[in-house]
Amino acid sequence: SQQGEEDPQALSIQEGENATMNCSYKTSINNLQWYRQNSGRGLVHLILIRSNEREKHSGRLRVTLDTSKKSSSLLITASRAADTASYFCATVSNTGNQFYFGTGTSLTVIP
């Protein structure tokens, strides 16, 4: 299967703490992306990291990529209750038009 796997499956933290989610994948990739899904909604793109990049920042988000280990992590700093959602990593094929999603991490931020 080309699906990725994320851990933990569920994460519960206090507001203000940092949240770290990990993603492992199996195939070679063009890039890796992280998406967020609020309850009852579709997925929304958060951040993209290319296969030749090791780290990327966007606001309170920090993504790392280790292609030798086929893994990525998403760090959300200074979490807020509004960050409560499910987070998915997606690997993108070298053709650029095949997206395979991980199993997701359900994040709960307690006010």
Add this chain to the structure above:
Amino acid sequence: DTAVSQTPKYLVTQMGNDKSIKCEQNLGHDTMYWYKQDSKKFLKIMFSYNNKELIINETVPNRFSPKSPDKAHLNLHINSLELGDSAVYFCASSQVGRAFGNTIYFGEGSWLTVV
């Protein structure tokens, strides 16, 4: 203004029925997808079309038939619905190339319940 829109949002139907879910995108993308999300939130690709041509067809029962009348539309027809088909079905689109940032845009999902 919705980028990817799919209808209906909720669908409750009996086993054995045939149903369709429609999807339209106004982003000018060439590639459209159908994903299935189960109760554990596992998101699995079902089909992918590029410029009306099928490019991905994962292991999906042939009761599921996608139809793309043009590159802005990708409809999903399901015959002889079974209880196990109950899930959320997401339509999505993307465009390869730097100008589009190579990300995928999702619709809001169609909640299918088979009783």
